Amino acid sequence: MCCWSFLFVAFLPALILQAIDTRFGAALAVQCVVVAHAGGGLARVLTDTSVRLVAFGFWLFSYVWLGLAPLAMLATDTYPLEYRTGETTAFAAAALTELGLLAYSAGSALAARRRGGRSVVFEPLLSRRLAPLPVLLLCGLSLLLAIMLIPGQEGGLRAFFTSRQALRQSGAEADTAHALRIWALAVPAFWAMVALLHVPRLATGDRLLRAVRWILLPVLLTLNVIVNNPISRPRFWAGTVLVVLLFSWRRFSTPRAFRIAAAAIATVVLFAFPYSDYFRYDERESVQVVALAEQFNTNMDYDAFQQMQTGIDYVQENGFSPSAVLGVALFMVPRSLWPDKPPTTGIELAQYAGYDFYNLSAPLWIESYLWGGAPCVVAVFCLLGAAGRRMDDIRERLRDRPSTLAVLLVPAFAFYQLVFLRGSLMAIIGPLLLLLTVPLLITTRAARPYRIPSPVRPPAAMGHATVPGHRRHP
Structure with a gap:
């Protein structure tokens, strides 16, 4: 646990920061907390005594796309996309990321306390x-x-x-x-x-x-x-x-x-x-290996944090969009039957930023924030953490x-x-x-419902059996 924590929380962030001219500020300080939280969560999964696949996927994404990548961007004020925000928005995006991680950790911890209980939703389904x-x-x-x-x-x-x-x-x-x-x-x-x-x-x-x-x-x-x-x-x-x-x-x-x-x-x-997008293009150039920090700053694969900043500015100007939840829930309804159907969040943010390309991300953090602010973020990630922990425990x-x-x-x-x-959710749902x-x-359905074994109790002290018709001697 100490070795993995040192690698994720200290070594890799230092490797990124030492190669660039760091611009330290409040947003970068909060982002360091995000890196420590996500790196600690990833290290905990990799050293757990049980297999936790759902937790591994969550912490891996959080650490790379919303941990290390924003760390490099904030330290250099260099982003893969053209849209720029101020220090206040960058601070809010980093704080929103940490809020989601805290809610996920809380939901997972609450579900872990009920590890011996039967889940009425997931248990019959996954069995x-x-x-x-x-x-x-x-x-x-x-x-x-x-x-x-x-x-x-x-x-x-x-x-x-x-x-x-x-x-x-x-x-x-x-x-x-x-x-x-x-x-x-x-x-x-x-x-x-x-x-x-x-x-x-x-x-x-x-x-x-x-x-x-x-x-x-x-x-x-x-x-x-x-x-x-x-x-x-x-x-x-x-x-x-x-x-x-x-x-x-x-x-x-x-x-x-x-x-x-x-x-x-x-x-x-x-x-x-x-470098895994080698087959994405017709004209394939030779692979140019660059520093990890440069990849984070220039590659559009890591646009998640910048899209979160764009979403925060969008909310400040246009307010929240609670109806976007209906667009996700009713994604199968065609726009010909629903002219006012909410647009895909990634496309909406790209249009707001003035881009002429729309294949951009919209992380769940900013999706849920657009629905109703910080309370929605807490609710969504708390439920996600609890569901993920239950799924991992049942699979184990x-x-x-x-x-x-x-x-x-x-x-x-x-x-x-x-x-x-x-x-964006509407694009992948x-x-x-x-x-x-x-x-x-x-x-x-399983022929015999799977039941969680009850804790093993120590055998009771057994005395000598009394033979019928005979008096038991002391």
Whole structure:
């Protein structure tokens, strides 16, 4: 714990600050508190005696995107986007970040105190088991969708190996119908492959099931290479696919294996993530390795903190937008039927800042702040912390049951959580809902509800048994 805390709280921040001309102020002081809080939370997860995937995803995003990156920006007053704010707004953004972290920690701590209690929401849900017949039906549906939709795409099969830059220039990436078709292919194909790997054996023998599995697995693997590759799909989604395959494997369900894998993932996100957009563009230049602080200051992947500053200025000028919650909840309603439907927060902030490009983030911190200020931020992150802790605890208890929903769904949410936290919510809520609901359709309620074992009590002192008809001697 001391070693990890030193690395995250002292060494890496010092490595960033020593390479630049630091401009110290009130906002930077609060940001140092944010770095210490997020770094301490990440270190605690990496040294826990249990596997906490949801907590790992949250603290990893908080530490990198809202910890180290803003630290470099505030120290140099250099940002990846053009919009600039004053010291007061920067201080408010750093304080808002810390408020969300405190609320998340409080919610997680409250849920941890009830660790022995049964969750009426998550326990029955995550205890569901994969059912062979629905899994096979999903495999068939995935292949049928591939046969129907892949040839119909503009460019056919080749379009799935086209860079996102080319898709954006052709207008395909901004086409809602095109995006829905791609997600309708990607998510079922992914879950069909994962479920087929973990489907339980039949009590009456599984010779036929094993034969079907060996036939379908190569086909589904090929399909996933086509529809879930990192060339045409976002890096966060391609990473989620790989990480779920890794952590759903039983060998990586132990705390020791989790710590090793999580440390490797944190290293990759810190040092390799900025260069992972190599396939995004048609004209690929040679990779130029630069200092970590320079990456944070210039790469638009780290626009989260600057977008929070933009959102705070937006609220000061236009007030809060409580109706934006309805836009997220009713995201499926088309704008043709709802002309006054709230816009996507990232796009709205980009328009407010005067940008001519709209593919920007809107972190959950500023999303919830736009709904109703600091109280909404506290409520949202307290609930998120409690839910995340409950999910982690239930998965830990069910980790020896590889065919339960907990073993599959918790890793999926944990790592797609990076997209959820980055926002905008209205842009990602559809894929997130699809990611979480498809597994429910291929699982069935456990035959015997899982019950939390009661604490072991010491055996009572046992005396000599009295033989009927005989007097017991003292």
